[in-house]
Amino acid sequence: MGKFSAFTLAWNALSHHQNWPRYWQNVPLAKKYDVIIIGAGGHGLATAHYLAKNHDITNVAVLEKGWLGGGNIARNTVTIRSNYLRDESLPFFVKSVSLFEGLAKDLNFNLMYSKRSMIDVIQTYPKMREIRRRMMNGYLHGSSYNPINVAELRRRVPALTGGGPKSRLPIIGAMVHKEAAVCRHDGVAWGYARSASRRGAEIHQHTEVKSLLRAADGTIKGVETNRGTVLADKVAVVVSGHTTTITETAGLRLPVKSFNLAAFVSEPVKPLVDVIVNCPDLGVYLNQSDKGELVIGGAPDPGQSFRRDMKQTVFEDAVVTMLELFPAFRRLKLLRQWGGVLDIAHDATPIISQTDIPRLFVSCGWWGGFKAVPAGGYTLAHLIATGQPHEVATPFTLDRFRHLDFVVESGTTTAR
């Protein structure tokens, strides 16, 4: 009786909810698997789900050093969008957004996916030009992005009272990205974990990979963990900010650096903003959760960091810029702030790739990768199962570094 529905909820209410099964099973750690996925974050768990669902590969272990879903998937500002700039990235993110739309049904789990649009507030002409370029390029790939005037912007976001004609940086226009959505971030991890587990994959929490093991011929053989050696035919490193920490144990160095990116929430208030508001010229973005708190994000910390914390300078900048556009929020209160460890590739574009070590795969460089969880898992599963990059993920292989052929999908839009 594990299926979720209004009916099963009512049925279980009769027994005071004493009989719900576990979301994921606790089983002993085996000696060997077909595939080991390191990291039970969004991408790792989604990969396990799609390996089972699309490729029938279920002898899979997801190894997680902490509690599943406790990495960046627990910490992000939940913006899902596909309004990227480059032809290389657009098909991937369009795919991811479309997978998100059907995900609650696919996983039989309410992720509270809410397609509520994102509005970019534009305050300078160079940004306007860049954003129009996104609009026209996005159209080619089925990602919609349409201009609205300032009056319409203010009608849709009444709380946005700053940026008037006399302000330091008047608003000159806005763009609506209709496909943008938010969704319960923890739910994505739990939904994928539950589905992967029900399809046969194992999830081992509190199992930290200490190093990668290579066979005599250099190929990958398995991993060393705090719970002993585990062997596997194929290993995928899907650990966001800790990627280099793991790959370097096998002598593999990657063009990524780790950063702390932080976010914060206000006290919960009654519905106030029902779209995602992104202010690229000022460098702040926000949305309001179903519980009422405003979820607000800014820039990453300067300098590498493995903290999950808030740097005062960066935080202050996000607050002051938010108040430029939402001056009434001066009296709104900060409730909590936190951070996460992300890795950013040299060209700011993700990496889903086979590595120089045969049968070792990485998926990293996801500094705006919550939106990418479905497509990231989908395409990594494809790569692991078939040995070939999925068509929408071909620009993201490590090959591009061999010729410095960067994609340069930098964070021209602030929202992750």
Add this chain to the structure above:
Amino acid sequence: MTSSPLRFQTGGHINRDKPIEFEFNGKIYTGFDGDTLASALLANGIFLTARSFKYHRPRGVMGAGVEEPSCLVELLGVHAAGNHAATKVELRTGLRAKSVNCWPSPNFDLLSINQFFSRLLPAGFYYKTFMWPNWHLFETSIRRAAGLAAAPDERIPDHRYETRWWYGDVIVVGAGPCGLLAAMMASRSGARVMIVDDHREAGGHLRASRMIINGNPALDWVAAIVEELDANPEVTRLQDAIAWGYRESNQLMITERNPLEDHVFQRGWKARANRVILATGAIERNLIFANNDRPGVMLASAVQRYANEYAVMPGRRAVIFTNNSSAYELAHDLRSLGIDVAGIVDSRPSSAIGVEQQGLDMPLFAEHQVMTAHGGKKVQAVTIRDKNGVTTRLNCDLLALSGGWNPAVHLFSQSRGTLAYDADLASFVPDKPSQQVICVGAAAGQMNLAFAIVETAALTSSCLQNQGFTVAAVATPELSTITDYNIHPLWKVDGLRPGDKAFIDIQNDVTLDDIGLAMREGFDTVEHVKRYTTAGMGIDQGKIGNVNVIGNMAEASNKTPGEIGTTTFRSPFTPVDFGSIAGQRSGEVVLPFRHTPITKWNKAQGAVMYEAGARWQRPGYFPVAGETMQNAINREAEAVRYGVGVYDGSPLGKFDISGRDAAAFIDLLYTNDFSDLEIGMGRYGIMLSEDGMILDDGVTFKLAENHYFMSTSTGYADLVFRHMEYILQVERPSWQVWITPITSQWCNATICGPKARDVLVALGTSVDISAEAFPFMALREGIVADMPARICRVSFTGEVSFEINVWPRHAEAMWHRIMEAGAPLGILPIGSETSHVLRVEKGFLSLGHEVDGTVDPFDLGMGWIMSRTKMHAIGRRSVDIRRESGKPRRELIGLLPDSNGELIPEGAPITPNGDRVASEGFVSACVWSVVKQRVIALGLLLNGRARIGQTVFIRDREKTIKAIVTKPCFHDPQGHRLRG
């Protein structure tokens, strides 16, 4: 409304001479100066003050400070803002407040119907339903129900918030007995001290107690210390100030709520000291039994504070339920205040109860537990139960709980200090510090004040001595008797049944059942339980409930609370206004802006001003009455092409570069050669990043041997400066090169057009300006219009140009002289929109248009600028590697679009056959050309140079526009005009 039914006639620390009227839920009440909203409401007999978050159960005040989980109010009027704990709202004239989260009132709340569906709403129920047809359909109504208070909608003027930095030797947080003692010692030692306390007056929990110190009321002792501290100018004492964040390098973030200056509403302090002393006290936790959330159920410490500090008795007949000795102090206080106590229910075995009960003639129910509280909108009775399950009913209208004390370790933990579980205290205490911080008093887990004081003196003393201060011994105050704490943890009462509403997080309506369900479903770490049930995620951040969650998880899984561990303590310690974080930073202090000496003139001419990068504002165009933007641009552009125009080029980045190795340095920076440049001449150069992408472009003049005058684009001047200093200081430290930014030392008026020279003649100059004597790309110094000037012959328009650089002190005069001299020739000021047209006609590149972070000089057809002899120039190697792959590149081309005179949006993609597929290039710039009298464009196109003459298709969403590919220059390709 003057009689407050529950206020004692005497006692307390309120100011009875100053009654204050206030409004709550539309009714007017009276309290006193010194009250909080909560104490005033209780004094007026208002118990039902709120409805709960999920089930809309009736709720009242439970605590007396930041820990308050339940009585949240929304402030109305001038200071409108939501979600304030009524226990932290000071009563002030004009205060208006209402309950949050209920409609129409807490007494009659429509959504209280949720209580009857509560069975359907266990933790995480929403993950299991609302999936058909989709969540978005349900979302609106669910969101409306959530969210507590409405958001503030009135604005506080910016300057009313302020932030400032503070530096000193010691910061003490908490002005309870231990904090005061520490601050006093630090002050006497000569240190510069800040002491921060969250209450309006110092004293900490002494204000809530009837303690005697040195034979007098404790507050006399407090007053003496306060007086001493205030007399020392090196001491900053902040009351009503919350230290909410502990950052790196021993910095505390503090919000002072009501600074004495009346022009400041709140002040944020960024205070940093060599040592921080945390004397933050402890926070009481509640106990878990059925209906433990009824109005009238309160923390024992809160009851004590109401009785002693505010002279309010929140009930007439009390029951005290405890698992430790601290609540007996309340029993004694109630006894001496003459309040009826129906009984002390003590879950500890009789043998564990000691001297604390002496002198109390009231029923003591040892080894008993409260099973349930009765009553709806106010508690009416409790059922208690002994260890054999025998139950008794006690009538009461007040139930005071003490589930034990949690040291306030929040700031310590934020400082990255570790915590340890102390089984004797049944709580988490500071363990290893990671910054220069010590904890004293209850915050350190010392629950016995006599010991705490002795320890505080010793710890403070060595902390000060470590910093080199001399510390005199302080007399230890003599205290009235104190009992030992002696807690026996009780994480929940025995015999609870499924479905009992035993709340563990009062604010988020999380019950013990919810914790059980989460654990059964596999959420077995404390972090999972938190996120699945939302326990501890409310405005109070679970200050009274979190350790109970941990205790119950430990019990259910046969672990110790230490093994379960805590969730992360995050800032802020308690919510603070965003305004107090931003302070005065708004408008230009967030986004400073820069003026040239000509800005005022430009604005007076009606220029439409644009942000021009690097914080400069520049005119875009100068429309005359009734003119469209395009007409204005055309008029200005024609002036330059056929007459003369002038623009204010002052924001261009300018650097004076000199020194023994200056020439080598310039050669390293630019891809082309500068070594053969003659003195007095300049050269255009492109600077690459080490990635091989274009970083900047500009002209550099050689003023003398090893002395250069470099100009950069406006927007990148700062970046270029940083880049140059990096190379010099990091890569080439042995080189002798000196760079001085002189952007603001030189203003420039660029006169351009076929009649430019005539203007200069009219101005009068000492320089021979003939084309032979003063060729293109030369620089001359001399007098222009009686002012010293540096003239450069560069051209970004394709016409003859003279850049007249003068010092800003002369700039306005020079500008006026130019306008005067040029008037007969029809000179026009031109804006950046016009410059854009002129440069597109010439095919000159612009950063941000053609250069979008992916192009190199070859792509732009500027291979000539990549010197063959300078392979070591910055970025060169990367360009070569990229090109070796042979992958086709997007190349700069011109476009003649077939658009019926309409401009094509810049950025429009070019697609194969105009199909809706991935692009093969894009339009980087598109203008109406005054020389071609048609729309022209520049673009980057895959293999573009090989496709000149072909037709391509530009795709603006639905629309497809044909265009012919041309060379990227539409005007005077040989450059005769600019050399003329």
Add this chain to the structure above:
Amino acid sequence: MLTLPCPFCGERDETEFVNGGPTKPPRPDITVTNSEWIDWLTVPINPIGYVEEKWWHAKGCGAWFTIKRHTVTHDIAKLDG
């Protein structure tokens, strides 16, 4: 907020500085192979622990300097030598 030790000005608040990324080995000369160059250019050190990095005292004296900063604690250690 951190304080950073400028070799000229002493301890100053972080807001005065600009981060310049981790220290790279010296810039290779033109004789290195492509892959050596690419490694130098794109592959940074990324330790959990002390990272040697550059900062610029942009709002102060203008010095570019090197520190060793712990990527978890932000503690700053003395540079060797």
Add this chain to the structure above:
Amino acid sequence: MGYQISTERQALQATFDIKGVKAAVARKLSPLGLALPSDRNTTSRSNDITLCWIGKSHWLLVAPAEMETQLKASLVPDDTTHDCRVVLVSDVFTFFSITGPQANDIMAIASPLDTRPKKFPENGSTFSELFGIRGLILRQPNGFTIAIEQSYADMVAAYFRKI
């Protein structure tokens, strides 16, 4: 306007940016009777001339505007033949004075600089952050003198009117 301070925008000052090897700089300045400041981020004075040591090999010389021509003659800007060089930057900076009993409070709001006398002495002078931009801070008897890049001066003046 709640603070007891007065702020004043000052007229142009003759200002020279000096970079170079310490000994060479000392030699260059000795005809003016100016000794190099002995401590970093402090000043030395001779007559009306103030010399600020603001960076490792970097000094700023500030004097009344009337002295500009004379100073130019003796400092010979643009002469790069020695191990130091001087650039005229008089127009780069605008100076303001902030004086009054609460001048310290204004500095605490505007700048993260620790202005306790033991960190920033009587003759202190340093570049730091001021209202979010870079600025020079000098102590003066009743408060401070600050200098910011001239292009920001109107903004700072407007800001002073607000606090």
